[in-house]
Amino acid sequence: MSAPQTIIDKLWDAHEIVRRDDGESLLWVDRHYVHEGSFQAFNMLAKRGATVAESALTFGMADHYVPTRGARRAIANPEIANMVRQVEDNTAKHGIELFGLDDPRQGIVHVVGPEQGLTLPGLLIVCGDSHTSSHGALGAYAFGIGASEVAHVLMTQTIWQKRPKRMRVTVDGTAAPGISGKDIILAIIARIGAAGATGCALEFSGSAIRALSIEGRLTLCNMSIEAGGRCGMVAPDEATFAYLKGRPYAPQGAAFDAAVDEWSKLATDDGAAFDAEVSLNAKAIAPIVTWGTSPEDALPIDESVPDPAREVNADRAKYLRETLDYMGIAPGSKLTDIAVDRVFIGSCTNARIEDLRAAAAVLAGRASKVPGLVSAGSTLVKRQAEEEGLDRIFRDAGLEWGESGCSMCVGINGDLVAPGERCASTTNRNFRGRQGPGARTHLMSPAMVAAAAVSGHLADVRPLLTGRKV
């Protein structure tokens, strides 16, 4: 009988081609997703005259630069148009399947991968994007890589890595209605800090994690990187298998059943050791919003922002002063007194169908007091939302119903929050200037963004859900 193992170790061992004496391992990559930003890596290949080793395991997506408002093909900015063209040219040149701008399956890589069944339990997945951690929600070992590593994977289908430390975050208990995967991950980041999981792979476990849908788990794992963890995962279970069954690129029929047998062995064994353990009680988690410029600056909605005058640590007081100044918030303000200028519902964090439903449940029959954009995570999610009539709810509330892409999360397609504007956003990063120079971002769940929209200020969604089906 072998020693009990964590899911992290099982996945690692299954992909280890060789381990050098110095501790670095060469790992096999099962899926490599590329996008417009991968042009730097393709240029490195071109410079070396190199080819793509495994084009059948490589998939291209157009997401970071695609327009999400107005006409899709008529990209006015020639530099942005060039970015979309480069991913088309590079994938065509190397025989890589592309989910391109005109493809009905187009969308954000971290939405499309799971949706198409490209992402499966037990796979090792990389992409030149830090939110690749998302795919761990299905029980994959998935992490973001830099351009040199993208080039290496393109050329060899392998990557050198050092085995990370293992951290388990256990969330037990039943979360209150209106509490989502986003609130749970923000609570975790607030607890352990933005560098709390640096050097670690994360496993999320516990009854509250099991109770999350696959969409909720994707949100959770998506923001592992915001806690410093390069990858985060949830062991696959019946919910995972039900989600994947029949997806286009997943195994079909008997092959699927055989795969489920294998995937069922991936869960962490009883008694397996972790390097660090953190636990939270889901019952104690309230809807959470960020007030500052790091995701760790997160508080329950019924609290007030810190007051630097009451902070004893001088460095911390300086941070608070500078951050509140950037955010344009008076020290000690109640969070619910902070007025917002706009809302954004979208991104790889929170633009799946369940996210849109949660926002629509709050917005139905109500008007948004501020402008806002809703951008579905994929074109298929957009279609489904339209079939369910969600687009009408958003439009009737006064919000713009856009196309799918990374959009206003990172703003590189031109959809920006104006300098000084305050945006309630379902995205993952509240960094200074993230949504545009001078933009002020508050991170929260889709339901909480909807609550901010109908209130005109940061607001607790729970009273707005009374008598509604959620």
Place this chain on the structure above:
Amino acid sequence: MDKVTTITGAACPIDQSNVNTDQILPARYLKWTRTMGIGKVLFNDLRFDAEGREKPDFPLNKPAWRDAKIVVAARNFGCGSSRESAVYALYDYGIRCVIAPSFGDIFSGNAVQNGLLTAIVSDDEAAEILATLQRTPELPLTVDLAQQTIVCGNRTYNFTIDPVRRTRLLNGWDDIALIESYRDRIAAFKEKDQAERRWAVPPAR
């Protein structure tokens, strides 16, 4: 890639934790190739105002630190996005070493691929070095990778770095240079693995 041995030069103190890659290189410059002068837009929105004028308070704009070869910061430098261009911007500006108590995992991986040294010291040591540089801006630091030391005036600090990364920096190796000798083992792994984990192979188009 150039070998890294010792680095001596001005050291710019950036007394902030969680300096993220969006700050190091704002996303709108991700369209740039490296040949476009990406070092010019390092820390762009911290260094310049909306009209492109220098912000005099940002340390890199101060005369003593304008030509810095070293950056010293608080914990979790380079957190956030995987953009390797953040490393290009630092390197092409002239920075060869960043000293901090911790780094974003993806950032430090990208750094080693490009010959940028990430030297880890404790929180207290980082605070001490930052304070020394504020007092004596002209004081050059010497970072010795072989010895793993930072000489700062009359103090010498030891720093840590993953030994694999240290070896690679000392030798100027990058991943692609290292891989050729493993081609056969990769092919053997693939053959065995694809027979065992048939479900892991996507359906043929």
